[in-house]
Amino acid sequence: MIINRERNNNFTNGVKDLLHWLEKNLDIENYKTQGYEIIFNLTGGFKSLQGYLNTIGMFYADRLVYIFEAGGELIEIPKLPIEINPQIFKENATEFALMSVDYPCEAINIPKIMLEEYEKNTFLLSEWGILAWNKVKKQILAEKLLAFPKLHFEDSFKKDFQNATPQQQIDLQETLAKVSAILLQNIDGVSQMKQQGGLQYDNFTGKNSIFGHFRLNQGSRVSCLAKNNELYLRHFGQHDYVNDNP
Template sequence: MTHRLLLVSTCGVSLLEKGADKDALDWLKTTANDVEVDTARLTPILSARRDTLRAADEPTRRKMSAELNGIGAVLDRYKPKQLFHVLVHTDTALGRATAGLVQEVVGNQSLLVSAGGLRTNSLVSFREALADLTRQLDTLVRSYREQGWFVVFNLTGGFKSLNGYLQTLGMISADRCVFIFEGAPELMEIPRLPVRLSELDDVREHVDIFRRLAVGYTVSANDAKGVPDSLLMEVDGEVTTSVLGNVVWARHRATLFAERLLLPLSSKVRVADAVKKVFSGLEVAQKVQVNEAIDEFCAYVDHGRPLPKSRTFKKLQGDPVPGSTHELYVWSDGATGRLCGHFDASGVFVFDLLRGHL
């Protein structure tokens, strides 16, 4: 018997597809990667599945849903006294809807988790979303394990492309990964691997490589020479972070970003000494956000990568800051922080100062 169990389950859309007529099934498959869909089409499908779930007993629910089948098998196996669910879904309308139905069954002791861009129709956004999802799940899992919770990744439902990644993450971060193959009665369990993660110094030495990859820059295998092989994957002469690399970066990023103001990734961006002086007196979390904001801005300047919604970049009205023409939002919790700057004669954007909201 397990006293406290954190159960992380991936959610696909089979719960919506099972029992759907041909017209509805065709529509579900067509809209599988859409962030928004026609609610007039989705609502009746959701209502029908919700009503069927509510009227069904547990064995029937488990036949209806791979997610619920896996969850039920884990509970039979571990019989926890205390339980909390994390339901991981894609960044799509159907993914959110399916996870919501599963959440209605498992109850309030649950959390829905996803990452922007977690869709299979774009490899670039999918990779970036996996890095974000890694940061969320690794932080969550570590906090629970430190408090004595047993952590299981249930990968019975969900999509193969996501589950393959999360199986590796689970073998590093969780206590068990579990599956039930279709038609099989028994739960298959994979234990945690005794992996030694790279030390902070290993990552610090190559911090610019990880920074560039984190915001979508292309990095050649030649440029990444010296980075431990386990942290990267090479595809067609270019590298991306491996699952282990994402975990290591997620764990050490904040420490490295709080140590000092890092040089901009772009030659089109410069930081004035006034910003460096203010940076030295900031709180740790604020230092991290300043470095994050400048990295994201560099990617925006160099290859048009959209800024996060929280990272607004806009022209200043009037002349509130002499010499500065634009501001970039850095943080908005509590006392707001803005980086103000201007484009010089050569087109380089110079961050002139860091200050509160104007």
């Protein structure tokens, strides 16, 4: 059997895009709190995709159903009792976070099934790596600050992290992974951050002009001091809080 490598890569990237979409748009806990039941209907579609959707549904869905073509009968596919051991993810959390934003890592201690080779001796997350990381990352990212390369945490920043909500901590660390990746990939990472529409890096004006800031989301900011292509993070929180306490 001849496999078209380009077509196979496109298919794999499509599955990854689907996983990112599910993570962004399918707030399972919120839906369950509101009394919704999540059902994956595997009827129709490409046969090559059904195997992936079956496995993905084991993690995201309450029920998996399928309508057999001949009889039109609704068949329920039993769910396997899958549980992810978070230990390997906790031990390699920084690498998982960086690979989740497409920064290749050596990933020496991570099982190969979770990895996709990028270049010799460096890897990105495979479809299964993305799926597994998405299921455990919220718990891990809300536990403690990860030691991202090129980033240093002032005591004031650590205090802000401790006082933040779990969701704020998660959003922060996902953004820090992107920032760390930019600094690692560029000689002048700060200039690249200024060109990133999502981060919108800029310097304060007036007496605080030596300090910079970048955006987490519409209302939250991080203040920092840039030095030798590294950032010393000082505060994070709402726009006004960071502006008043750079």
